[in-house]
Amino acid sequence: MPAVPPQKDPAPPMANGEVIFEAPWQSRVFGMARALADAGVCDWDEFRALLIEEIGRWDDQGEGTFAYYDHLLMALERLVENKGLVPPGELHQRSDELARRPHGHDH
């Protein structure tokens, strides 16, 4: 097969639809999950099983607005805690600490 010449101006994904991340934290969560799987720290299927559980819980209850990345974040937090990747309780403690930063340093 002849090689396909690279497209001069390949459309970014958002040009063929909508933007894929609506907030920076969403891209960080996806990036973390993927980077952990790439590094062999976790298995993507293991992560997906937790994601399916999180989404399934919402589907069963069906309340409020569906927010995909909330489920992705919850699944990643559960993965990290289940596998003991960070010390117990640290996630909660650290996000509380970050919330107490003085105004102007909270981003």
Add this chain to the structure above:
Amino acid sequence: MSDDQPQALRAEALEALLIEQGLLSAEAVDEVIATYNERVGPMNGARVVARAWVDPAFKARLLADGTAAIAEFAFEGGQTEKLVVVENTDTLHNVVVCTLCSCYPWAVLGLPPKWYKDPAYRSRVVREPRRVLAEFGVHLAEQTRVRVWDSSAEVRYMVLPQRPADSEGLDEAALAARVSRDAMIGVAVL
């Protein structure tokens, strides 16, 4: 869990702790985001579709084994370890969903759009595909059959749309520009 704090803070805490534990680097996360924002997206699937339209031998290989056929493009992104490409014809229209979460062939389509992950799409397209397709503006002839394919951890699907009637004489690159992401999910026709 720490779901009493805003998501941005929880994500920040998670990343800081994983970095401190030596399990992750901020650069690795940056690199993943850059890859999916810039290099992985439906423009890749569009090249595959255009190639299939102009090269019958490639099309036959693509329909027989999607994963093997796209290997020559060397796309990044993954999630195409078992890619099945389903062809639309005059009598059959294919549409793809992931009923459980968001399984999607990243290497050819990028990350899925928001509506693909939405509970309404995931449940309704299985129950009433014609009605959902009509809401996307796809009105099929009565005699056209509809098949819904449920992507999963094991198999990811992509639709090979029908070539537009007015695309005679266009080269492969020009054809690729005519292919939309939605047509490769099956919620649009070209």
